[in-house]
Amino acid sequence: xxxKDVDLAVDLNGLVLPGAVLVAxxxxxxxxxxxxxxxARGLGGVVSRTVTASPRKGAPSPRAAETPSGLLSMVxxxxxxxxxxxxxxxLHMASLGLPVIVSVAGGxxxxxxxxxxxxxxxxxxxxxxxxxxxxxxxxxGQAFTARPERCAEVTGAVAxxxxxxxxxxxPAMPVGLVDVAGACARAGVxxxxxxxxxxxxxxxxxxxxxxxxxVEGFLSGPAVRPLALRAVHEVASALPELPIMGVGxxxxxxxxxxxxxxxxxxxQVGTAxxxxxxxxxxxxxxxxxxxxxxxxVSPSDIRGRMRAPAVRPDAPSRFESGGxx
Amino acid sequence: MxxxxxxxxxxxxxxxxxxxxxxxxxxxxxxxxxxxxxxxxPEGRAFLLRRHFSIHQSSRRGGWAGxxxxxxxxxxxxxxxxxxxxxxSFLDVLxxxxxxxxxxxxxxxxxxxxxGHGAGSLYFxxxxxxxxxxxxxxxxxxxxxxHVFKPIEGKRLSQTVAFMTADGSMGERGSVxxxxxxxxxxTRAQVLYAAGPQQMLRGVADFSNARGLPAQIxxxxxxxxxxxxxxxxxxxxxxKDGSGYDPLRACVDGxxxxxxxxxxxxxxxxxxxxxxxxxxxxxxPVVRSWPD
Numbered sequence: 001x002x003x004k005d006v007d008l009a010v011d012l013n014g015l016v017l018p019g020a021v022l023v024a025x026x027x028x029x030x031x032x033x034x035x036x037x038x039x040a041r042g043l044g045g046v047v048s049r050t051v052t053a054s055p056r057k058g059a060p061s062p063r064a065a066e067t068p069s070g071l072l073s074m075v076x077x078x079x080x081x082x083x084x085x086x087x088x089x090x091l092h093m094a095s096l097g098l099p100v101i102v103s104v105a106g107g108x109x110x111x112x113x114x115x116x117x118x119x120x121x122x123x124x125x126x127x128x129x130x131x132x133x134x135x136x137x138x139x140x141g142q143a144f145t146a147r148p149e150r151c152a153e154v155t156g157a158v159a160x161x162x163x164x165x166x167x168x169x170x171p172a173m174p175v176g177l178v179d180v181a182g183a184c185a186r187a188g189v190x191x192x193x194x195x196x197x198x199x200x201x202x203x204x205x206x207x208x209x210x211x212x213x214x215v216e217g218f219l220s221g222p223a224v225r226p227l228a229l230r231a232v233h234e235v236a237s238a239l240p241e242l243p244i245m246g247v248g249x250x251x252x253x254x255x256x257x258x259x260x261x262x263x264x265x266x267x268q269v270g271t272a273x274x275x276x277x278x279x280x281x282x283x284x285x286x287x288x289x290x291x292x293x294x295x296x297v298s299p300s301d302i303r304g305r306m307r308a309p310a311v312r313p314d315a316p317s318r319f320e321s322g323g324x325x
Numbered sequence: 326m327x328x329x330x331x332x333x334x335x336x337x338x339x340x341x342x343x344x345x346x347x348x349x350x351x352x353x354x355x356x357x358x359x360x361x362x363x364x365x366x367p368e369g370r371a372f373l374l375r376r377h378f379s380i381h382q383s384s385r386r387g388g389w390a391g392x393x394x395x396x397x398x399x400x401x402x403x404x405x406x407x408x409x410x411x412x413x414s415f416l417d418v419l420x421x422x423x424x425x426x427x428x429x430x431x432x433x434x435x436x437x438x439x440x441g442h443g444a445g446s447l448y449f450x451x452x453x454x455x456x457x458x459x460x461x462x463x464x465x466x467x468x469x470x471x472h473v474f475k476p477i478e479g480k481r482l483s484q485t486v487a488f489m490t491a492d493g494s495m496g497e498r499g500s501v502x503x504x505x506x507x508x509x510x511x512t513r514a515q516v517l518y519a520a521g522p523q524q525m526l527r528g529v530a531d532f533s534n535a536r537g538l539p540a541q542i543x544x545x546x547x548x549x550x551x552x553x554x555x556x557x558x559x560x561x562x563x564x565k566d567g568s569g570y571d572p573l574r575a576c577v578d579g580x581x582x583x584x585x586x587x588x589x590x591x592x593x594x595x596x597x598x599x600x601x602x603x604x605x606x607x608x609x610p611v612v613r614s615w616p617d
Contacts, residue, residue: 026555033553033577037328037419049556057561057572061592064549064557066374073549075556078572221373274550275365275375277328277419 004297006288008042011300012191012243012265015127015165017099019044020299021256021284024247024270025103025129025169026050026075031093038096039281042288044266045099048090050131052105053114055081060213065202069249070223071271072202074214077105077134082118094124101127101167107137109157116161127165129245130155130189133196133218145171145196148180156187165190167245172198172227178238191243193268194231198224221271225249229262236263236304251279253286260287260299261306326552327351331418333410334392340471342396342442343408344381349418350391356383357425358450359520359543359581362395363551365417366403376403377551377576379520379543380421381445393420396445396474422552424581426450426541429516433459436514437483438501438529440466440521444474446543447520451482460484462512466501466525470494485512502528514538519584521545523593530584542584546575553577561588 008019025047028034058078065072079085082104093100102125106112112130119125132144132151144150151168159166168184170177172195181192197218202211228248236244246264249271250256256267267287272279287299296302331347338344352362361379366372382394399408410416429435435454439447444465451461463483467473469492476495479486488496489504497504502525509517509532517540519529526542533540549557559572560579563586570588573579 029552029554035326037326058556058559061559062547062557063559064374064547064555066372069370069373071373071549073555073557078556078559271373274555275373277552 006291006297008044008284008288008299010044010266010298012165013241015190015243017044017126017266019284020260020266021280021287022047022101022245022266022268023273023280024268025131027270027273028093030089031096034277037277039278040096040098041281042284043098043280045101045126046093046096047101047129047268048085048093048103049079050077050103050105051079051082051085051115052077052107053082053111053118055079055084062211062213063217065204065211065217067200067202067219068223070200070219070221071274072200072212072217072219073197074212074217076214077131082115086119086122090122090124094122098124099126100124101129103129103131103169104158105131105134106154107135109138109154112154113157113161116158120163125164127167127190128158128162129167129169129193130158131169131196133169133171145173145180148176148183151180152183152187155184155189159188159190167191167193167243169193169196170231171196172224172231172248177231178235181235181242182239185239185242191245191265192235193245193247194235194264195224195228195248198227220249222249222251225255225258229258232259232264233262233306240304250283253283253288253290256283256287257290257302260302261304263304263306265303266299326419326422329418329420331393331416333412333414333416335412336408336410338408339396339475340473342398342445342472342474343404344394344396344445345407345410346382346392346394347416347418348391349393349420352418352420353383353385353391353393356380356393356421358446358453359426359541360421360423361446361551361576361580362393362418362420363422364407366406371402372406374403374549375419375551376407377422377548379443379446379580380449382449383421396442398442398472419552423576423579426518426543426581428454428457429459429539432515432539434462434513434515435459436462436464436509436512436517438464438466438505438517438519438521438525439474440501440525441468441472442474443520443522443543443545444479445520447518448475448478448482450518455482460512462486462508462514464489464501464504464508466490466521467495468492500528501525502532505529505532509536509538516540518542526584527589527593530587530589534585540584541581542587543580544575544582544587546580548576551576561591562586563588 059076200219246259247268549555
């Protein structure tokens, strides 16, 4: 009997992707930069950089700082505007033959809807991802994510306008994440992307200055992977029917497997792309190797299958204090 | 851009600098002055981003064909690590990256102005310009004697060379900007090239603009990925048609720019995105096209 080989394709409640590993938003440039260093084989798609209705110049420099196991950055949504993006970058991304998920942002509900409408008829777009970490200009400039009801309002409006499935990209909020994800789902989103970068800061003590021009930035990379795992697990446990894209510090196939085990349906590779142009393909083949090693054939075989740690009767105390209690 | 697992041939120090020679024929073949290399750091807690170094030398033919040399000053844990890598160990290298310096077709007297390790890439340029029959003069500056990069090589590559050090330990005391006007006059410079820190490049830009001399500069901007994905190394550059400016990536849109089109005030000072104006401020340099 022929043994079935691993097939990384996934079905996210009707959104079928050729692979469970995607490139995260902001980590694929225009699609041209990597040239033949980019390996599309085995990937499920790419998420575009975030686009707004009008062009944006972005944040002042410096825009990035290296911190222990994390990249702190604030690019400030630099983008050429949705029309120019569709006419140029998107055409090129679509020509790679991979599904494209477009990340959209705006300062108001109306702008989010306008950007979404500008994607009508655009080639290769299979879904929209709603970026919510930017300022809400209709209220007081706080991030949309500061008000869960605004998250639902924005994502609901985008979902009603978009002709494709919509994902809400949410931060790793310590409390209430399930409520927000649930509210977005009721508002009409197809799924959620967990997690967005974590607000952070870096200081250059030599220069007595903040390391970023915008002072505050978002932390990504290996440092945030435990936060992503927790967020994915929490939402997956409470809302098992809601597709989740897990993202945060994925560097290897094993890292991707961990997110799937915690409950993600697919995984995005972000910061790793900025240090290794072949990272996404490497993660995909690593995930296939992992599944093969376990005798499994599909990413869905491990989705949410994480168990509690096994308890062995002869195991030493979990807290090795060194003294007697 | 190619990727290579490149063997280190040598890792030497020259005064305050380190100079690493690697074997990477597929990169050396197309490398041109002004372009740079991206070197991966080891995996671990402290490192994340690659480090980027301008190309000091590329040997396409001869006994050492297929080798590249890059130069850096030890400053921070990434360069500390690299300074300690021995011959015969391997580096994950991407390159060549970025737009190279353009060569003047008609004009022949080229004045090259470098500060610090910026001299590395300009010596490479000097060599290529001479191969094209151009006259090359060099103005090299540094903090002190230790920071003057390979002065003998500078002398060998140029018709005339002037050294400036802040403490007077080599050449004249002062900065390259103090000597720029006299040197340009003396050498009848028709074209300026510069590499070095922001403040010095701005001085060269002001000078070239005031004299109407065409110029090209290689900027040093902090890079995230180094290959165009992350948009962290942008420089505000005025559009040719005067319709505004674009935040261009120093890594793939640069690092070589026409200094007359860089919006210096904005790049060096005004920090808020809201303050960024859609068109170049009044009095900003007139766009000069590179001579053909």
